[in-house]
Each structure stands twice: as structure tokens, then as C-alpha cells.
Amino acid sequence: PSTSHRSYTITLLPGDGIGPEVVSVAKDVLTLAGSLEGIKYDFKEMLIGGAALDTAGVPLPDETLSVAKESDAVLLGAIGGYKWDQNEKRLKPETGLLQLRQGLTVFANLRPATVFPQLVDASPLKKEIVEGVDIMVVRELTGGIYFGFPRGYGVNQHGERIGYNTEVYSALEVDRIAEVAFKIAQKRGGKLCSVDKANVLEASMFWRKRVLEKAKEYPDVELSHMYVDNASMQLIRYPKQFDTIVTNNIFGDILSDEASMITGSIGMLPSASLGNSGPGLFEPIHGSAPDIAGQDKANPCATVLSAAMLLRYGLGEDKAAERIDKAVEDTLNRGFRTADIYSTGTNQKLVGCKQLGEEILKSVESNV
Amino acid sequence: PSTSHRSYTITLLPGDGIGPEVVSVAKDVLTLAGSLEGIKYDFKEMLIGGAALDTAGVPLPDETLSVAKESDAVLLGAIGGYKWDQNEKRLKPETGLLQLRQGLTVFANLRPATVFPQLVDASPLKKEIVEGVDIMVVRELTGGIYFGFPRGYGVNQHGERIGYNTEVYSALEVDRIAEVAFKIAQKRGGKLCSVDKANVLEASMFWRKRVLEKAKEYPDVELSHMYVDNASMQLIRYPKQFDTIVTNNIFGDILSDEASMITGSIGMLPSASLGNSGPGLFEPIHGSAPDIAGQDKANPCATVLSAAMLLRYGLGEDKAAERIDKAVEDTLNRGFRTADIYSTGTNQKLVGCKQLGEEILKSVESNV
Numbered sequence: 205p206s207t208s209h210r211s212y213t214i215t216l217l218p219g220d221g222i223g224p225e226v227v228s229v230a231k232d233v234l235t236l237a238g239s240l241e242g243i244k245y246d247f248k249e250m251l252i253g254g255a256a257l258d259t260a261g262v263p264l265p266d267e268t269l270s271v272a273k274e275s276d277a278v279l280l281g282a283i284g285g286y287k288w289d290q291n292e293k294r295l296k297p298e299t300g301l302l303q304l305r306q307g308l309t310v311f312a313n314l315r316p317a318t319v320f321p322q323l324v325d326a327s328p329l330k331k332e333i334v335e336g337v338d339i340m341v342v343r344e345l346t347g348g349i350y351f352g353f354p355r356g357y358g359v360n361q362h363g364e365r366i367g368y369n370t371e372v373y374s375a376l377e378v379d380r381i382a383e384v385a386f387k388i389a390q391k392r393g394g395k396l397c398s399v400d401k402a403n404v405l406e407a408s409m410f411w412r413k414r415v416l417e418k419a420k421e422y423p424d425v426e427l428s429h430m431y432v433d434n435a436s437m438q439l440i441r442y443p444k445q446f447d448t449i450v451t452n453n454i455f456g457d458i459l460s461d462e463a464s465m466i467t468g469s470i471g472m473l474p475s476a477s478l479g480n481s482g483p484g485l486f487e488p489i490h491g492s493a494p495d496i497a498g499q500d501k502a503n504p505c506a507t508v509l510s511a512a513m514l515l516r517y518g519l520g521e522d523k524a525a526e527r528i529d530k531a532v533e534d535t536l537n538r539g540f541r542t543a544d545i546y547s548t549g550t551n552q553k554l555v556g557c558k559q560l561g562e563e564i565l566k567s568v569e570s571n572v
Numbered sequence: 573p574s575t576s577h578r579s580y581t582i583t584l585l586p587g588d589g590i591g592p593e594v595v596s597v598a599k600d601v602l603t604l605a606g607s608l609e610g611i612k613y614d615f616k617e618m619l620i621g622g623a624a625l626d627t628a629g630v631p632l633p634d635e636t637l638s639v640a641k642e643s644d645a646v647l648l649g650a651i652g653g654y655k656w657d658q659n660e661k662r663l664k665p666e667t668g669l670l671q672l673r674q675g676l677t678v679f680a681n682l683r684p685a686t687v688f689p690q691l692v693d694a695s696p697l698k699k700e701i702v703e704g705v706d707i708m709v710v711r712e713l714t715g716g717i718y719f720g721f722p723r724g725y726g727v728n729q730h731g732e733r734i735g736y737n738t739e740v741y742s743a744l745e746v747d748r749i750a751e752v753a754f755k756i757a758q759k760r761g762g763k764l765c766s767v768d769k770a771n772v773l774e775a776s777m778f779w780r781k782r783v784l785e786k787a788k789e790y791p792d793v794e795l796s797h798m799y800v801d802n803a804s805m806q807l808i809r810y811p812k813q814f815d816t817i818v819t820n821n822i823f824g825d826i827l828s829d830e831a832s833m834i835t836g837s838i839g840m841l842p843s844a845s846l847g848n849s850g851p852g853l854f855e856p857i858h859g860s861a862p863d864i865a866g867q868d869k870a871n872p873c874a875t876v877l878s879a880a881m882l883l884r885y886g887l888g889e890d891k892a893a894e895r896i897d898k899a900v901e902d903t904l905n906r907g908f909r910t911a912d913i914y915s916t917g918t919n920q921k922l923v924g925c926k927q928l929g930e931e932i933l934k935s936v937e938s939n940v
């Protein structure tokens with residue numbers, strides 16, 4: 205164990221639905237795993253999403269963004285719920301999340317889709333197809349159609365009303381996400397697949413050209429290109445063909461969710477959103493699940509594993525991260541399951557969010 | 573059998589790769605099934621895609637479009653191949669297809685994703701999840717980001733180069749595709765799911781609003797809305813929840829391919845593209861498969877079933893269409909399989925494209 209003492213400021217954004225429950229567990233795990241490695245935290249809990257709308261009238265209060273910016277890393281639960289679904293865009297919980305991503309310039313969204321051997325039967329796909337799947341989707345997160353201008357409503361040349369958005373990528377935006385993706389592929393299986401729609405869209409042709417340019421700096425990475433429609437099929441047909449995938453914001457939104465559903469255990473999957481400097485944003489890929497909120501039924505693993513990503517990618521604290529990854533694995537091996545990953549007839553123990561958290565803490569302890 | 577004699581002009585567009593082989597089979601099946609119902613055809617074979625590029629220097633010669641427009645229906649094989657992959661946009665085979673869709677104003681693309689009971693084991697998904705899946709994806713085909721302006725390359729306010737496209741929908745465009753989708757849902761299970769990204773995009777909020785308006789005319793159809801990222805998950809998690817799906821051009825491109833891969837037999841799936849007047853365009857959903865082109869290995873079923881859709885949706889010849897649907901089913905039941913749907917160890921006969929075509933013809937004959 206390390207003897208130096210490091211201290212970090214972490215912004216906690218519990219958010220809506222099951223967010224508070226899972227962040228609470230992750231905070232405890234982060235604290236324990238950190239303490240075993242000589243790490244101390246200063247936690248700042250702030251408002252975002254529906255919770256912020258209800259209290260402060262906006263989905264991302266200025267104070268939340270400034271505290272987040274000044275911290276070393278940000279851990280988010282989830283945002284959104286039926287209550288705010290009909291709000292206008294400016295007042296949607298989602299808008300708070302988009303403002304946070306943009307405010308922190310976390311342009312690289314890392315979404316691992318990993319099949320846990322213990323949970324392989326939970327996949328809707330056949331065992332032989334998903335066993336061993338380990339994909340990293342690198343999604344561009346602060347550009348493209350999500351943020352492009354012009355956007356809005358208007359009237360076209362025939363006098364008809366229209367709604368419109370702009371898909372746009374600059375050289376800098378493609379270059380920096382490609383760079384992150386090549387570096388990640390280098391550390392993983394050495395294979396990068398860039399997904400686009402270059403047979404139809406200029407924005408995609410531009411993307412492909414810049415990715416090809418960047419590839420020259422990474423001769424050791426095997427680069428391929430795939431159209432997004434084909435990628436959505438290949439992920440199902442033969443997911444093991446993929447190592448690292450890089451794609452734009454909207455295609456990444458769709459494909460990363462598809463990839464995670466293939467694993468069958470969306471309650472297990474973390475994500476990291478990183479910029480070139482400043483704090484990273486770490487969050488489970490699942491949503492706020494308002495139907496089970498406050499019932500102690502949520503699976504905290506995705507958020508706990510997001511905390512591990514926070515340690516590894518956000519703080520460079522690999523050892524503490526490793527402790528958490530191992531503890532989650534150990535807890536699964538000991539048979540503890542929340543409802544979403546529980547299957548009857550095997551040697552499993554159905555527990556709630558809190559108890560699963562306690563079991564993870566025990567695993568962290570015993571792995572010293 | 574009907575005693576009246578009807579005659580139709582059909583434009584055949586074999587295109588590239590396996591296109592010519594599968595169209596040749598479909599033409600024979602169309603002819604036989606038609607003759608048994610007193611239907612005659614005048615077939616006009618025209619160039620499109622790479623074949624047109626090689627001969628006429630453009631992917632859609634004017635003559636092809638004008639002949640297509642004047643005919644009663646258009647049957648397309650497939651377009652594209654490695655040879656033309658690096659062409660500039662104007663000279664891509666894909667551009668010819670997009671021009672054809674736009675030229676015929678076939679704004680409604682109907683893509684059934686049906687699991688054939690005989691082929692359920694070919695799905696990458698577990699049997700209990702895919703058995704009985706029968707989804708109709710209604711994809712908007714002549715609008716959105718595929719055709720929106722402005723588009724191209726330029727420089728942004730920071731002087732960086734950019735590539736961009738415009739996602740845009742007008743009231744008329746949404747209204748007419750929604751109308752088609754509601755009518756189809758009405759004739760099917762009575763459930764319509766509209767897929768969008770209304771939590772982020774104005775174009776999607778506009779889409780959703782117009783769909784909600786249109787819904788008032790179809791009180792008997794149960795309408796729901798789903799975000800595209802969630803839809804890409806739900807299609808895998810529990811595809812049987814879907815009856816009819818309506819969505820924009822690019823989301824439809826991605827989701828319809830995903831839905832067809834779920835069935836496990838992409839070589840079996842047809843599509844129809846319809847406008848409010850003028851000929852419809854009918855094509856298999858699979859591509860040109862250049863790797864097996866000219867080897868008599870292609871599965872002609874998707875094109876044969878597209879010919880059935882041509883009869884049903886394009887010409888209103890339901891009886892002849894029925895003959896074809898039944899013949900394909902009968903051929904499967906008699907154990908004939910091309911390589912893509914063949915599995916060893918069962919009572920199956922592996923055949924090539926031509927022989928499968930002959931077996932389908934036999935089934936058409938014997939079903940009189």
C-alpha cells in the first residue's frame with residue numbers, strides 16, 4: 205500500500221430517479237477503496253437535472269457547473285423522469301446534462317460493453333455469440349448534431365413549417381476524438397473501427413478523411429471503417445469482431461446503447477467522459493429508472509464501476525480502481541444479485557441496492 | 573383464377589454484385605405467378621449504380637429515371653461494390669439510388685422484419701426472444717439529413733475546416749409518412765411506435781408534434797414514442813413489443829437494419845418504397861454482396877418476396893402476391909436452403925441461387 209497521502213475534490217451529482225441511491229453506494233466504495241490507498245476526498249454534492257429544476261428552476265445551476273469545473277472529477281447518477289418530460293427544451297433535465305458535458309468540454313465518451321462471465325446468460329443473444337465480448341465505444345460527446353447550429357424551427361421556401369438541426373464537425377473536433385480513440389485502441393486489442401455514413405453524408409466523409417490522416421500517427425493500430433447501418437447489424441451478428449469503436453455523437457448514442465444491451469447487463473456498465481484537461485465526468489450508462497426509484501431495487505454496480513473509471517482515468521489512481529473492479533467481480537462470484545441480473549434456479553442471492561453496496565464494501569475490505 | 577387480363581410495365585434494375593442473379597429469379601417468379609392470375613408484364617431492364625457508372629458515366633442515367641417513372645412498378649436488385657467505393661459523392665452508386673428514390677418521390681419505405689419459423693435458429697438471439705417477431709419499420713425515405721440543405725464543406729468562425737449536413741423535416745413530410753404509418757398499423761396489430769430524439773433535437777420535437785396531431789385521425793391506433801437510443805436497445809431486449817415503427821430517414825436506416833439482423837435471415841427480407849402516386853420501388857434489404865457475386869450463391873428469396881410486395885402494394889394484385897409468399901414458404905418447408913440460411917445436421921438441401929429459384933417456381937406451380 206502506498207504511504208503518500210493524496211487528496212481530491214469530487215463533485216457528486218446524484219440527480220434524479222435511482223441516481224441518489226446508486227451514487228450513495230458509489231461514494232462509500234470510493235471512500236473505502238481510496239482510504240486503503242492513502243487517498244482522501246472532499247465531496248461536494250450538487251444539483252442537476254430534475255432535482256435542480258425543482259429547486260433552482262434550471263437543469264444546471266451555475267454553481268453546479270463552477271463547482272464541477274474546480275473539482276478533480278465529477279460522479280453523476282442519472283437524470284430525468286416523467287415529471288419533466290413535457291418541459292420545453294431549455295427546461296429539460298437532459299439539457300442540464302448536455303450543458304454539463306459542454307461546460308466541462310468532455311468530448312470523449314468511453315463506453316465499455318463488457319460481458320461479465322457470471323452474467324452471460326442474461327444476454328438476449330446466444331451464449332456463443334456474446335461470451336468474451338469486450339468492446340470499447342468511444343463516442344464524440346460535445347459536437348455533431350447535438351450542438352450544431354443553425355437549429356430550431358422555421359419556414360421553408362414553400363411556406364411550410366420545418367424543424368431542423370445541423371450535423372457539423374470541425375477538423376479539431378474529429379482530430380481530438382480520433383486521437384483519444386487511437387490511444388485507447390493501442391492499449392487494448394490494437395483494432396479501431398470508425399463508424400460513419402460516408403456514402404451519404406458530407407459530415408461523415410469529412411470525419412473519415414480526418415480519421416485516415418490521424419491513422420498515420422498510429423501505424424500499430426489496425427483501422428477499419430464501417431457504415432452505421434452495417435455496424436448496427438454487425439454488433440448483433442458477431443460482436444466479437446469489434447475491439448474499439450469510434451463514432452460521432454448521435455451514432456455513438458445509438459450504437460453504445462445497442463452494444464450495452466447485447467451484454468445483457470446494462471445495470472453493470474459504467475462510462476467516462478474526458479476532455480484534454482479539467483475534470484472528467486463519470487456516470488453509469490443506465491438511466492434514472494423512475495419506476496423503481498426510492499425502492500432500494502437499483503443495481504449500484506454501474507455507478508460503482510464508474511467510480512473505478514473515475515479513479516483510473518480521472519485521477520490516475522489505478523490501484524484503487526483495481527480494488528473496486530475486483531470487489532464487484534468478487535461480489536458477483538459470491539452470488540449477490542440485484543433483481544435486474546438475478547436468475548432463479550442457480551446459487552444466487554437476491555438483494556437490494558444497499559445490501560449489494562455492503563457486499564461490495566466487504567469485498568473491498570477482504571481484498572486488501 | 574381471374575379471367576380478366578391485366579398488363580403492367582415493370583422496370584427491372586438488376587444493378588451490381590448479386591443484383592442481376594436475384595432479379596433474374598424474381599422476374600421468372602413474377603411472370604409465372606402473374607400468368608396464373610391473368611397478368612402480363614412488359615419488362616424494361618435499365619442501368620443503375622456501378623453498372624450505370626461503367627457504361628454511362630453516371631449512377632442514374634436520365635433514361636433509367638424516365639422509364640422508371642413511366643412504368644407501373646420498379647424492381648431493384650442491389651447497388652455498389654469495392655470498385656466504386658472511393659468515388660466522389662456525385663459518382664457513387666449510392667447516389668444513383670438516392671436520386672431514384674427522390675425522383676420517384678417514394679417517401680415511405682416499408683421494411684418488414686419477420687422471423688420465419690423455419691429459420692428461427694439462424695437468429696443470433698435466443699429462440700424465445702425472436703420467435704414470432706413481426707415488425708414493420710416505416711422509414712421516411714426522401715427527406716431528413718439524407719437530402720437536407722445546406723450541406724457540404726466549409727470553414728467555421730474559428731477558421732477551421734468543417735463538414736456539415738442538415739437534418740430537416742417539413743410539416744408535409746412528417747404528415748405524409750405518419751399517415752402511411754398509421755394506416756399500416758391499423759391493418760396490422762394496431763400499435764405504432766414513433767422513434768425520435770425529441771429530448772435533444774428540434775427536428776425530432778417537430779416530428780413528434782406532427783405525429784401527435786396526425787394521431788387524432790387514428791383513435792384506433794395505439795401510439796407510443798421512443799427515443800432512438802432506447803429503441804436500439806429494446807429491439808434486442810424484447811422485439812415482440814413492437815408492431816409498427818415509424819421513424820426518420822437516418823434512424824430508419826440504422827434501426828431497420830438492426831431489426832432485420834435480429835431475424836437472423838437478412839437474405840429473406842424484402843422492402844417496398846411508396847409515394848402518394850406513381851410507381852413504387854421494390855428491393856431486397858440486403859446489399860450487393862460483391863464477395864459472392866456471380867457465384868450462384870446468393871439467396872434470391874428477399875428479391876422474390878420484394879416482387880410479392882410489388883404485386884400487393886404496387887399493383888394491388890394481392891392474389892398473385894399471395895402465390896409468391898406461399899411458394900417461398902413451401903420451398904423452405906421442403907428443406908431447400910441457400911448457404912446463408914443453411915444449417916447442417918437437419919433435413920436441409922443446400923442449393924444455389926438458380927436452383928432455389930427453380931424450386932420456388934415449382935412451388936408456385938403446385939399451389940395453383
Ligand SMILES: CC(C)[C@H](C(=O)O)[C@@H](O)C(=O)O
Nearest residue numbers: 298299301302457771772801
Ligand atoms: C439523456 C440524453 C440527452 C443522453 C444523450 O443522448 O446523450 C443519453 O441518452 C446518453 O446517452 O447519455
Ligand SMILES: CC(C)[C@H](C(=O)O)[C@@H](O)C(=O)O
Nearest residue numbers: 403404433666667669670825
Ligand atoms: C446504400 C445506402 C445509400 C442506403 C441508405 O442509406 O439508404 C442503404 O443503406 C439502404 O438502407 O437502403
